[in-house]
Amino acid sequence: MLLSPAPQFARRLSLAAAHRGFSMRPASQTVYPMRSCAIERRFVVIQVRSVATPAGSVADFDEMLTSTKRKYYMLGGKGGVGKTSCAASLAVKFANNGHPTLVVSTDPAHSLSDSFAQDLTGGTLIPVNGVDSPLFALEINPDKAREEFRTASQKTGGTGVKDFMDSMGLGILADQLGELKLGELLDTPPPGLDEAIAISKVLQFLESQEYSMFSRIVFDTAPTGHTLRLLSLPDFLDASIGKILKLKKKITSATSAIKSVFGQEEPREDASDKLEQLRERMIKVRELFRDTESTEFVIVTIPTVMAINESSRLSASLKKESVPVKRLIVNQVLPPSASDCKFCAMKRKDQMRALEMIQSDPELRNLKLIQAPLVDVEIRGVPALRFMSEIVWK
Numbered sequence: 001m002l003l004s005p006a007p008q009f010a011r012r013l014s015l016a017a018a019h020r021g022f023s024m025r026p027a028s029q030t031v032y033p034m035r036s037c038a039i040e041r042r043f044v045v046i047q048v049r050s051v052a053t054p055a056g057s058v059a060d061f062d063e064m065l066t067s068t069k070r071k072y073y074m075l076g077g078k079g080g081v082g083k084t085s086c087a088a089s090l091a092v093k094f095a096n097n098g099h100p101t102l103v104v105s106t107d108p109a110h111s112l113s114d115s116f117a118q119d120l121t122g123g124t125l126i127p128v129n130g131v132d133s134p135l136f137a138l139e140i141n142p143d144k145a146r147e148e149f150r151t152a153s154q155k156t157g158g159t160g161v162k163d164f165m166d167s168m169g170l171g172i173l174a175d176q177l178g179e180l181k182l183g184e185l186l187d188t189p190p191p192g193l194d195e196a197i198a199i200s201k202v203l204q205f206l207e208s209q210e211y212s213m214f215s216r217i218v219f220d221t222a223p224t225g226h227t228l229r230l231l232s233l234p235d236f237l238d239a240s241i242g243k244i245l246k247l248k249k250k251i252t253s254a255t256s257a258i259k260s261v262f263g264q265e266e267p268r269e270d271a272s273d274k275l276e277q278l279r280e281r282m283i284k285v286r287e288l289f290r291d292t293e294s295t296e297f298v299i300v301t302i303p304t305v306m307a308i309n310e311s312s313r314l315s316a317s318l319k320k321e322s323v324p325v326k327r328l329i330v331n332q333v334l335p336p337s338a339s340d341c342k343f344c345a346m347k348r349k350d351q352m353r354a355l356e357m358i359q360s361d362p363e364l365r366n367l368k369l370i371q372a373p374l375v376d377v378e379i380r381g382v383p384a385l386r387f388m389s390e391i392v393w394k
């Protein structure tokens with residue numbers, strides 16, 4: 001009998017477990033392969049339970065599924081904790097539950113292709129194979145997006161206009177433009193700029209009719225530092241672009257007066273229109289981040305003191321910026337050791353201490369806690385992601 005990829009993957013684990021005298025258990029009791037211990041290679045039966053019980057109650061995964069209205073999920077956290085794996089597994093779960101889904105990487109160091117084991121590079125929407133409903137992936141090329149932004153701004157306020165203004169005797173305006181330092185901003189973009197441009201690019205895609213079918217959009221975002229700066233960036237860019245556009249208006253009225261003397265035509269659609277569009281999209285990015293109806297930021301972490309402290313800071317910053325956060329995924333939790341493996345026992349003890357911190361952390365304790373075990377197979381490809389999605393998203 002030909003099995004679909006997920007049952008095949010689960011069956012592989014199940015057979016391996018049965019071979020060792022265990023059986024796969026549904027729901028709260030699950031068998032996880034445990035190969036992290038170098039001395040022995042075995043399977044252990046673990047109880048999937050919450051170490052910390054969140055005070056606030058958030059509906060389960062069903063709540064994420066209901067409503068056909070478009071929803072955005074942003075997964076973020078410290079580098080290497082499993083953001084991509086969680087984002088990709090969420091996208092697979094949405095698609096397999098009937099939601100046409102788009103998963104987007106806005107992390108300049110993309111790993112969606114690795115996670116899906118499929119080439120998703122190129123900056124265009126690529127269908128992911130092996131899922132029930134349409135699932136598309138998009139890896140935004142930040143260099144390309146930044147270049148577009150640079151071209152638009154240079155045409156409007158860069159050296160071209162500056163030289164022109166100098167030649168027209170509008171040196172004062174040229175100096176004001178220089179003060180904006182937009183060129184500098186683009187030459188050495190602050191962390192977060194790539195991300196903001198990438199997200200605005202996605203919104204640009206989604207404005208078109210062609211992409212109206214997507215009811216779930218999952219963002220695999222860049223590590224925490226970028227996210228924090230991203231939150232304040234739309235305001236900053238909005239202000240910068242606003243200044244440029246104001247200056248552009250002044251320049252246009254001055255130059256059109258001169259041009260009209262020489263009978264020159266003004267181009268109808270110019271770079272400032274593009275910049276205005278970009279500005280509008282930035283405003284949309286800002287609004288999107290704060291829209292409790294359609295957006296949720298999911299924090300992904302691992303059970304270490306450093307990662308949990310960073311998650312706490314991230315949560316506080318998101319709260320300050322009014323970004324809706326409900327869930328905290330603690331990934332790579334070691335199953336209880338059934339053997340006398342000292343390394344495993346120590347490691348787990350250490351992880352439990354870190355997990356307990358969540359209960360007393362004012363920023364994290366009210367979030368719905370989701371624990372995902374450390375598994376011994378690399379989470380790559382749709383079958384593996386489907387397997388992970390069954391553990392994480394329920």
Ligand SMILES: Nc1ncnc2c1ncn2[C@@H]1O[C@H](COP(=O)(O)OP(=O)(O)OP(=O)(O)O)[C@@H](O)[C@H]1O
Binds near residue numbers: 080082085109111333
């Ligand atoms: N629960 C898990 N059990 C075992 N391996 C895992 C688990 N979660 C993630 N991994 C593995 O950890 C590695 C890093 O995961 P992933 O790329 O999802 O992290 P990330 O946070 O997106 O990283 P980056 O910050 O570099 O983008 C991958 O090899 C992935 O397969």
